[in-house]
Amino acid sequence: xxxxxxxxxxxxxxxxxxxxxxxxxxxxxxxxxxxxxxxxxxxxxxxxxxxxxxxxxxxxxxxxxxxxxxxxxxxxxxxxxxxxxxxxxxxxxxxxxxxxxxxxxxxxxxxxxxxxxxxxxxxxxxxxxxxxxxxxxxxxxxxxxxxxxxxxxxxxxxxxxxxxxxxxxxxxxxxxxxxxxxxxxxxxxxxxxxxxxxxxxxxxxxxxxxxxxxxxxxxxxxxxxxxxxxxxxxxxxxxxxxxxxxxxxxxxxxxxxxxxxxxxxxxxxxxxxxxxxxxxxxxxxxxxxxxxxxxxxxxxxxxxxxxxxxxxxxxxxxxxxxxxxxxxxxxxxxxxxxxxxxxxxxxxxxxxxxxxxxxxxxxxxxxxxxxxxxxxxxxxxxxxxxxxxxxxxxxxxxxxxxxxxxxxxxxxxxxxxxxxxxxxxxxxxxxxxxxxxxxxxxxxxxxxxxxxxxxxxxxxxxxxxxxxxxxxxxxxxxxxxxxxxxxxxxxxxxxxxxxxxxxxxxxxxxxxxxxxxxxxxxxxxxxxxxxxxxxxxxxxxxxxxxxxxxxxxxxxxxxxxxxxxxxxxxxxxxxxxxxxxxxxxxxxxxxxxxxxxxxxxxxxxxxxxxxxxxxxxxxxxxxxxxxxxxxxxxxxxxxxxxxxxxxxxxxxxxxxxxxxxxxxxxxxxxxxxxxxxxxxxxxxxxxxxxxxxxxxxxxxxxxxxxxxxxxxxxxxxxxxxxxxxxxxxxxxxxxxxxxxxxxxxxxxxxxxxxxxxxxxxxxxxxxxxxx
Amino acid sequence: xxxxxxxxxxxxxxxxxxxxxxxxxxxxxxxxxxxxxxxxxxxxxxxxxxxxxxxxxxxxxxxxxxxxxxxxxxxxxxxxxxxxxxxxxxxxxxxxxxxxxxxxxxxxxxxxxxxxxxxxxxxxxxxxxxxxxxxxxxxxxxxxxxxxxxxxxx
Ligand code: FES
Ligand code: FES
Numbered sequence: 009x010x011x012x013x014x015x016x017x018x019x020x021x022x023x024x025x026x027x028x029x030x031x032x033x034x035x036x037x038x039x040x041x042x043x044x045x046x047x048x049x050x051x052x053x054x055x056x057x058x059x060x061x062x063x064x065x066x067x068x069x070x071x072x073x074x075x076x077x078x079x080x081x082x083x084x085x086x087x088x089x090x091x092x093x094x095x096x097x098x099x100x101x102x103x104x105x106x107x108x109x110x111x112x113x114x115x116x117x118x119x120x121x122x123x124x125x126x127x128x129x130x131x132x133x134x135x136x137x138x139x140x141x142x143x144x145x146x147x148x149x150x151x152x153x154x155x156x157x158x159x160x161x162x163x164x165x166x167x168x169x170x171x172x173x174x175x176x177x178x179x180x181x182x183x184x185x186x187x188x189x190x191x192x193x194x195x196x197x198x199x200x201x202x203x204x205x206x207x208x209x210x211x212x213x214x215x216x217x218x219x220x221x222x223x224x225x226x227x228x229x230x231x232x233x234x235x236x237x238x239x240x241x242x243x244x245x246x247x248x249x250x251x252x253x254x255x256x257x258x259x260x261x262x263x264x265x266x267x268x269x270x271x272x273x274x275x276x277x278x279x280x281x282x283x284x285x286x287x288x289x290x291x292x293x294x295x296x297x298x299x300x301x302x303x304x305x306x307x308x309x310x311x312x313x314x315x316x317x318x319x320x321x322x323x324x325x326x327x328x329x330x331x332x333x334x335x336x337x338x339x340x341x342x343x344x345x346x347x348x349x350x351x352x353x354x355x356x357x358x359x360x361x362x363x364x365x366x367x368x369x370x371x372x373x374x375x376x377x378x379x380x381x382x383x384x385x386x387x388x389x390x391x392x393x394x395x396x397x398x399x400x401x402x403x404x405x406x407x408x409x410x411x412x413x414x415x416x417x418x419x420x421x422x423x424x425x426x427x428x429x430x431x432x433x434x435x436x437x438x439x440x441x442x443x444x445x446x447x448x449x450x451x452x453x454x455x456x457x458x459x460x461x462x463x464x465x466x467x468x469x470x471x472x473x474x475x476x477x478x479x480x481x482x483x484x485x486x487x488x489x490x491x492x493x494x495x496x497x498x499x500x501x502x503x504x505x506x507x508x509x510x511x512x513x514x515x516x517x518x519x520x521x522x523x524x525x526x527x528x529x530x531x532x533x534x535x536x537x538x539x540x541x542x543x544x545x546x547x548x549x550x551x552x553x554x555x556x557x558x559x560x561x562x563x564x565x566x567x568x569x570x571x572x573x574x575x576x577x578x579x580x581x582x583x584x585x586x587x588x589x590x591x592x593x594x595x596x597x598x599x600x601x602x603x604x605x606x607x608x609x610x611x612x613x614x615x616x617x618x619x620x621x622x623x624x625x626x627x628x629x630x631x632x633x634x635x636x637x638x639x640x641x642x643x644x645x646x647x648x649x650x651x652x653x654x655x656x657x658x659x660x661x662x663x664x665x666x667x668x669x670x671x672x673x674x675x676x677x678x679x680x681x682x683x684x685x686x687x688x689x690x691x692x693x694x695x696x697x698x699x700x701x702x703x704x705x706x707x708x709x710x711x712x713x714x715x716x717x718x719x720x721x722x723x724x725x726x727x728x729x730x731x732x733x734x735x736x737x738x739x740x741x742x743x744x745x746x747x748x749x750x751x752x753x754x755x756x757x758x759x760x761x762x763x764x765x766x767x768x769x770x771x772x773x774x775x776x777x778x779x
Numbered sequence: 780x781x782x783x784x785x786x787x788x789x790x791x792x793x794x795x796x797x798x799x800x801x802x803x804x805x806x807x808x809x810x811x812x813x814x815x816x817x818x819x820x821x822x823x824x825x826x827x828x829x830x831x832x833x834x835x836x837x838x839x840x841x842x843x844x845x846x847x848x849x850x851x852x853x854x855x856x857x858x859x860x861x862x863x864x865x866x867x868x869x870x871x872x873x874x875x876x877x878x879x880x881x882x883x884x885x886x887x888x889x890x891x892x893x894x895x896x897x898x899x900x901x902x903x904x905x906x907x908x909x910x911x912x913x914x915x916x917x918x919x920x921x922x923x924x925x926x927x928x929x930x931x932x933x
Contacts, residue, residue: 217873221812294802
């Protein structure tokens with residue numbers, strides 16, 4: 009195989025540093041500056057030569073690779089630099105990794121989300137590594153006066169076999185840094201990878217297990233104040249008046265004030281969602297003092313009424329009316345039922361679904377519901393800010409600094425180049441930290457106080473003023489002919505405040521007559537991305553429905569899916585089908601094999617299967633359910649994933665295992681409800697998170713081996729867990745569950761610790777399932 | 780003034796005696812390895828050792844720790860090489876990592892009391908610690924690995 013060639017001259021990040029002549033770069037971050045009491049600081053400030061934006065090398069051959077993307081547990085701090093090291097041909101064990109600054113010119117989009125980190129950085133990082141290697145070799149060739157083609161490299165060493173000359177990258181770094189970037193460079197053939205595709209340990213492992221300050225909440229600066237915001241007690245309320253006299257007398261309290269987040273008429277970016285615009289701020293010296301004093305803050309609240317927001321972004325500027333109603337979950341359910349029977353927006357139509365349903369021998373119709381979910385990142389929302397008249401330093405957990413910076417610049421009235429955003433390790437993200445409102449809140453508070461401030465949300469603040477996963481519902485209908493062939497498929501989904509439908513996903517493309525529709529109900533409850541947005545609901549509903557359909561058609565659930573995929577491959581229906589039928593079928597076949605799907609010895613489990621495509625990758629799970637103390641328990645899970653080339657297999661396995669555990673937890677327990685606008689769950693005593701005793705004994709993860717460029721992993725394994733759990737619960741109880749979370753729906757009679765024979769579910773003909 | 784003995788060092792702090800130990804560690808002493816996750820004894824992110832017992836520092840008044848022996852993640856082993864810390868890296872447990880110091884501190888008490896814990900022992904001892912990223916399987920493996928390491932070295 010020939011090596012891949014690539015043209016790189018467009019890429020600004022590859023431009024050699026302006027620090028010509030081996031200029032010195034001082035590397036100094038708050039982490040190295042932060043000394044623990046009694047622990048000697050490490051004045052690790054060697055003279056770095058910047059070869060390109062991602063790579064710095066010292067003359068004595070210490071190689072540092074910058075991780076461009078925010079780390080929230082998906083392992084980019086390790087996996088992304090591994091990609092650079094691969095093409096650079098550096099000795100991974102000796103590479104020093106550091107979180108990069110926010111600098112999109114040098115370091116690209118710097119955005120964690122959409123399972124995109126590895127996918128979007130795959131090529132640029134390979135090119136950065138390969139370009140640096142080429143330049144280092146050129147520098148050696150010039151020095152030794154030999155043709156560059158005669159040189160090879162080996163783990164940070166340049167060798168000229170003919171003359172037996174060799175030298176380290178460090179020796180040539182200064183010279184390489186001023187060599188023009190080559191117009192064309194060769195990338196390695198993936199079969200020759202040494203670092204990529206090998207399991208490497210988390211580069212921050214030691215720091216994590218020894219309690220080093222890595223997270224936003226750990227960030228500290230001399231004279232820093234702690235700020236908290238007292239928000240209205242419910243969505244749809246606003247502040248009427250407040251009395252801070254008692255709070256201000258409390259120890260450590262510096263100030264209490266009211267401040268707007270966005271000025272009137274402010275045009276919000278697409279990720280500037282915030283729950284409330286008025287901030288009642290309380291500031292003090294220490295966290296506990298502020299927590300105590302805020303209890304003494306007397307505030308009166310009143311209904312806010314409808315609010316007008318101006319939202320900018322891709323679709324152009326539009327006005328959005330946020331309704332003022334104080335919403336309750338029961339009423340929301342009723343409203344959703346009402347909307348579900350009204351005409352909706354058509355999202356995709358193939359063939360003639362109406363006629364097909366009219367002529368059907370049998371129609372299966374089911375309705376699925378799911379609640380709001382709170383992200384509940386274990387590190388609550390927080391951010392540090394120090395804003396002065398000239399500049400701003402902000403630091404903390406943030407998924408998309410590049411999205412937040414323009415808004416921050418506008419709000420602070422500072423040019424973007426006077427704003428420094430430092431990305432700390434995040435104690436979870438799951439989509440929540442793509443919304444930068446808390447960074448703006450911190451910065452505005454700091455600007456007002458002219459002091460360094462850390463804004464902190466308590467767990468209760470974090471849970472009750474979220475940017476939640478929306479509340480969803482969907483009706484799935486399937487039409488069978490007299491021979492039990494699937495002739496039409498219809499999905500109509502809605503939500504508060506957005507619908508969940510991905511119209512061009514499977515089984516679109518596999519059914520002659522297909523209709524997808526969506527509708528939505530506006531709400532003042534703020535929503536946003538939550539690990540695999542929309543997919544996390546669809547995979548539950550659609551994959552449960554397919555399971556029920558297979559049963560009605562008298563087919564094995566895996567075989568039904570494979571047949572449909574075969575159809576989608578050979579004679580695809582319609583256009584724009586998002587998925588690759590072969591890759592989709594591949595994970596089903598793999599999970600079938602690895603789980604011993606038809607093996608007699610596995611019959612003791614109640615088994616559920618589900619598979620899903622989202623975020624460019626494919627994942628399937630077989631869930632094996634047993635009974636433990638009379639409760640359903642997912643004892644084992646087999647997972648098959650196709651995400652292309654896997655950069656760091658053990659870390660990727662960890663992420664899939666985590667997605668499985670997260671999926672089981674949310675499928676069984678995840679739920680956020682509202683009463684008169686107020687969240688009813690406020691902390692982990694009434695918002696149930698999966699715990700150790702509920703986690704499976706085994707989650708066996710298998711990756712499809714191929715040479716496809718990486719397609720993303722953080723989200724894809726999450727959604728199908730819900731469907732697999734639902735299907736396993738059906739096998740255990742003989743009753744289909746349609747409402748999430750499943751935990752409270754499980755039949756309450758104590759189950760014997762033996763598997764029951766599933767009761768054949770009654771199919772309802774041409775009639776909506778009674779709610 | 781309250782005198783505290785933390786990780787064998789003595790500290791004098793001037794705080795309200797009702798202040799939870801968690802906030803004294805984090806805000807006053809810069810020992811930020813002990814984490815805040817819930818503040819109401821539900822998540823275990825704040826677990827420290829008080830006279831060798833695992834306590835949730837978010838609900839432990841600093842006055843209760845006065846004159847007692849407190850150990851935090853920073854002081855679990857001087858060189859950060861407690862069998863659990865070694866095993867945690869070997870098994871590559873963490874995802875985001877935020878819960879892990881609490882997990883390790885809780886596991887350390889289990890491992891001291893029970894040299895060879897079963898899965899069931901681990902489930903019972905560790906169910907007070909939430910890992911939102913879902914690293915439970917690896918926590919279990921790492922505790923087993925640490926138990927083995929401990930057997931080998933002692
Ligand atoms: S912070 Fe103490 S148990 Fe959660
Ligand atoms: S590793 Fe993220 S909460 Fe445990």
